[in-house]
Amino acid sequence: MIETLPDARGHFGPYGGMFVPETLMSALDELTAEYERAKNDPAFRSELDELLRNFAGRPTPLYLAERLLKDLGGAKIYLKREDLLHTGAHKINNALGQILLARRMGKKRIIAETGAGQHGVATATVAARFGCECIIYMGSVDMERQSLNVARMRFLGAKVVAVTAGQATLKEAINEAMRDWVTNVRTTHYILGSALGSHPYPMMVRDFHRVIGIEARRQILEREERLPDLLVACVGGGSNAIGLFHPFLNDESVKMIGVEAGGEGIRTGKHAARFQGGRLGVLQGTKTFLLANDDGQIELTHSVSAGLDYAAVGPEHSYLRDAGRIEYDYATDDEALAAFRTLAETEGIIPALETAHAIAHVIKIAPAMPPDKLIIINCSGRGDKDAGHFGI
Ligand SMILES: *Cc1c(COP(=O)(O)O)cnc(C)c1O
Numbered sequence: 001m002i003e004t005l006p007d008a009r010g011h012f013g014p015y016g017g018m019f020v021p022e023t024l025m026s027a028l029d030e031l032t033a034e035y036e037r038a039k040n041d042p043a044f045r046s047e048l049d050e051l052l053r054n055f056a057g058r059p060t061p062l063y064l065a066e067r068l069l070k071d072l073g074g075a076k077i078y079l080k081r082e083d084l085l086h087t088g089a090h091k092i093n094n095a096l097g098q099i100l101l102a103r104r105m106g107k108k109r110i111i112a113e114t115g116a117g118q119h120g121v122a123t124a125t126v127a128a129r130f131g132c133e134c135i136i137y138m139g140s141v142d143m144e145r146q147s148l149n150v151a152r153m154r155f156l157g158a159k160v161v162a163v164t165a166g167q168a169t170l171k172e173a174i175n176e177a178m179r180d181w182v183t184n185v186r187t188t189h190y191i192l193g194s195a196l197g198s199h200p201y202p203m204m205v206r207d208f209h210r211v212i213g214i215e216a217r218r219q220i221l222e223r224e225e226r227l228p229d230l231l232v233a234c235v236g237g238g239s240n241a242i243g244l245f246h247p248f249l250n251d252e253s254v255k256m257i258g259v260e261a262g263g264e265g266i267r268t269g270k271h272a273a274r275f276q277g278g279r280l281g282v283l284q285g286t287k288t289f290l291l292a293n294d295d296g297q298i299e300l301t302h303s304v305s306a307g308l309d310y311a312a313v314g315p316e317h318s319y320l321r322d323a324g325r326i327e328y329d330y331a332t333d334d335e336a337l338a339a340f341r342t343l344a345e346t347e348g349i350i351p352a353l354e355t356a357h358a359i360a361h362v363i364k365i366a367p368a369m370p371p372d373k374l375i376i377i378n379c380s381g382r383g384d385k386d387a388g389h390f391g392i
Contacts, residue, residue, distance in 0.1 A: 005316070005319070006199065006202070006203050006315075006316070009199060010198065010199020010200060010202065010203065010286075010315075011199075012202075012315050012316045012318070012319035012320075013319045013322065013323075014280075014287070014319075015286070015287050015288050015315035015316070015318040015319050016199060016202060016286055016287060016288070016315035016316070016319075017198070017199060017286060017287050017315075018198045018199045018285065019198060019282045019285050019286060019287065020178075020198045020285050021182060023182050023185065024178075024181065024182060024185065024198070026185075027181070027185045028198055028199065028200065030105065031101065031105070031189075031200060031204075032199065032200040034101055034104055034105050035101060035200055035204050037104075038100070038101055038104060039207070044100060044104075047100060048096060048097055048100055051096050051100075052093065052096060052211065055086060055096070055129070056085050056086045056087075056092045056093070056096060057084060057085050057086050058085070058093075058211065058215070059215045059219075060080060060081045060082055060084050060085060060212075060215065061081045061084065061219075062078050062079070062080055062081070062215075062216055062219035062220060062223065062376070063078060063079045063080075063081055063379075064076070064077070064078055064223075065077045065078065065079055065343075065346075065347050067346040067347055068342070068343065068346045068347055069366075071342075071346055072363060072366045072367050073366075073367050073371075074366040074367040074368060074369045074370070074371060074373075075229070075230070075366045075369035075370070075371065075373035075374065075375050076371065076372075076373065076374050076375065077362060077366060077375045077377065078220065078223075078228070078374065078375065078376045078377070079347075079349070079376075079377050079379040080212060080215075080216045080244060080376055080377070080378050080379055081379050082212060082240065082378060082379055082380050082381065083349070083351065083352070083355070083379050083380070083381050083382035084382075086125070087118070087121050087122045087125050088118065088121075088352075088381055088382045088384065088385070089118040089122070089240075089352065089380055089381030089382070090209060090212060090239070090240045090243065090378075090380050090381065091118045091119045091121075091122035091193060091239075091381075092122045092125065092126070093208050093209050093211055093212070093243070094122075094191075094193065094205050094208040094209060094239065095119070095122035095123050095125065095126045095191055095193075096126055096208075097204070097207075097208035098126075098189065098191045098192075098204075098208070099126040099127065099129070099130050099132070099191070101189070102130075102132070102189035102191070103130060105189065107187060107188060107189040108131075108132050108133065108187065109132065109133045109135075109184065109187045109188040109189070110123060110126075110127045110132045110133065110134045110135070110188070110189055110191055111134075111135045111136070111137070111177050111180050111181060111184075111188055111189075111190050111191070112134075112135075112136050112137070112177060112190065112191045112192070112193060113136075113137045113138070113170065113173040113174045113176070113177040113192070113193060114136055114137070114138050114142070114149075114153075114170075114173065114193065115138075115139070115142055115169065115170035115173070115193075115236070115306045115307050115309060115310065116142070116146050116149065116305065116306040116307035116352070116354065116381075116385065117138065117142065117146035117148075117149025117150060117152075117153070117306070117385060118149065118307060118352070118381055118385065119191075119193030119194070120136040120138060120149060120153050120158070120160070121149050121152045121153055121156070122193075123136060123158070123191045123193070124136060124152070124153040124156035124157070124158035125156055126191075127156070127157075127158065128156045128157050128158075134156075134157065134158040134159065135158065135159045135161060135180065136153055136158050136159070136160045136161065137161050137163055137173040137174075137176040137177045137180070138150070138160055138161070138162065138163060138173050139162075139163050139164075139167070139168040139169040139170060139172050139173050140162045140163065140164045140168045141167070141168040141169050142168070142169050142170065142173070142306045143160070143162055144388075145306055145388055145389065146306055146385055146386075146388065147388055148384065148385050148387060148388065149385050161176065163175075163176045167300055167301075169301075169306065169309055169310075170306070170309060170310045171283075171284070171298065171310060171311055174192075174197075174284050175284070177190055177192075178190075178284065178285075192205065193205075193237070193239070194236060194237025194238065194239040194314060195209075195237055195238045195239040195242050195314035195316060195317075196237040196238070196239075196284070196285075196286060196312065196314050196315075197284055197285040197286055198285030198286060199286075201285075202286065202314050202315050202316055203316075205239050206239070206242045206243065206246060206316065208243075209239050209240065209242065209243025209244075210243055210246050210247055211243070212240070212243040212244045212378065213243060213244045213245060213246055213247035213248060214247050216228075216231075216244060216247075216376055217247055217248065220374065220376065224374055226374070227248070227251055227253060227254055227374075228248075228254060228374040228375065228376045229253070229254065229255060229369075229373045229374050229375065230254070230255045230256070230257065230369075230373065230374070230375045230376070231244055231245055231248060231254060231255070231256045231257070231375075231376050231378070232256075232257045232259065232358050232361055232362050232375060232376070232377045232378070233245070233257075233258060233259070233358050233377070233378035233380065234258075234259050234260075234261075234305075234308060234354050234355055234356075234357040234358040234378075234380060235258040235259060235260050235308070235313060235317060235328065236261075236272075236305075236307045236308040236309075236310055236354060237310060237312075237313065237314050238258065238313055238314035238316070238317045239314070240378050240380040241258045241317070241326075241378065242314065242316055242317065243378075244376070244378045245258075245320075245326060249320075249325060255327070256325070256326045256327065257326070257327045257328070257329055257361060258317060258326055258327070258328045258329075259328075259329055259330060259331055259357045259358045259360070259361045260272060260273040260274060260275060260276070260308065260313075260328060260329070260330045260357070261273060261301075261302075261303035261304075261305060261308035261309065261330065261331070261333075261336075261357060262276075262330035262331055262332040262333070262335070262357075263301075263302040263303050263304070263332065263333055264302060264332065264333060265332055266330070269299070270300075270302035271301065271302060271303065271330070271332075272291070272301040272302065272303045272308055272309050272310060272311070273328075273330040274288075274289045274290055274291055274311070274312065274313040275289060275313070275321060275328040276330060277291075278290055278291050278292075278313075279291075279292055280318075281296060281312075283298060283311060283312040284312065286312070286314075286315045287315065288312050288313055288314065288315040288317075288318045289312070289313050289317075289318045289321075290311050290312040290313070291311045291312075292311070298311045299311060303333065304333035304336060304337065304353055304389065305336065305352070305353035305354040305356070305357065305386075307352070307353075307354040307381075308354050308357065329361055330357075331356075331357040331358075331360035331361050331364075335357075335360040335363075335364075336353055336356040336357045336359075336360050337353070337356070338360065338363075339351075339356045339357075339359040339360035339363055340353060340356040340359075340383060340386075342359070342363065343356070343359050344383070349379065349382075350382060350383035350384065351379060351381070351382065351383050352380060352381035352382060352383050352385065352386060353383065353386045353389065354380060354381060355378075355379055355380045355381055355383075356383075358377050358378060358379075358380070359377060362375060362377055
């Protein structure tokens with residue numbers, strides 16, 4: 001059964017694990033143990049459920065995209081509206097779960113990395129809500145293209161630290177956060193923002209996002225009295241995708257497609273599609289598919305969306321791809337930008353540029369599917385943060 005993964009040391013088949021400096025091992029073991037206790041503690045569950053409902057705004061609607069459907073023809077398209085959550089993306093599901101764990105461990109200093117800024121905003125939000133000090137590491141390139149989110153984090157009382165090393169995007173921000181954690185591990189909890197990194201993060205982050213798929217399953221059964229035929233989500237580290245997909249993994253009739261960032265096209269090398277020419281390697285705590293050259297050096301990545309612009313993919317995705325359970329495809333920058341406009345103009349929903357990759361893929365395939373087929377797209381976030389891309 002796929003649902004019993006990972007094993008006790010975080011392995012999803014040959015992927016995952018704990019590739020971290022010795023100084024972090026005890027913190028990761030403490031976190032794993034606390035998570036196991038919390039998971040089985042009804043008080044933890046009910047406090048998290050209460051916050052998800054009344055602070056974050058769950059359950060999110062499952063919305064039938066009727067005008068998009070009319071334009072495209074073909075399969076029936078539903079959107080799981082994670083963009084309607086407090087702070088504007090799915091990230092808050094995980095941030096809330098982890099801040100409760102930090103409190104249980106008596107850690108009052110919170111650090112996080114952020115790419116598009118959505119995870120930084122979610123973390124700054126829960127830190128404010130629980131009265132914790134909060135430091136967010138962010139690449140200087142991302143700070144520029146996501147300046148609205150930088151302002152939001154500062155309003156929330158977080159300190160945003162610009163990371164200028166290397167490509168100055170998400171990978172370098174994670175390096176800085178790990179460095180901070182090694183130094184301050186006794187007082188500090190690191191709220192990692194995707195299903196990435198060392199065990200227990202890929203498992204724990206997945207579990208906090210499973211609520212997306214659990215709700216979607218109940219909602220589609222209510223609406224259509226059957227399971228969907230296809231689930232589609234964009235894949236950066238892979239947290240919104242695994243959150244939607246995981247509760248359906250044992251339903252054989254449900255197909256799943258993860259959409260990576262094709263950037264300027266796979267042949268140009270300017271992309272972040274790890275399953276298109278990526279290889280097995282270790283990056284930032286985990287063994288997984290990543291973009292590296294023959295010497296094992298991590299390649300530069302490119303995507304119009306900061307949230308998908310990362311060289312590695314979550315280890316469970318590598319496993320599920322090998323197992324043939326999830327298919328992975330990609331959408332280019334241009335396709336995502338076109339899909340962004342299409343959804344805004346047909347449905348009155350402005351998606352995040354990350355989300356627009358999933359929409360773009362459905363725009364490609366839905367017209368050729370029979371009208372009795374049901375697709376659910378994870379609408380992972382809203383697009384206000386991307387105004388800067390359009391010179392606004
Ligand atoms: C962060 C983000 C993503 C990418 O991260 P995953 O962990 O792959 O989900 C996708 N969409 C939005 C809106 C985001 O903020």
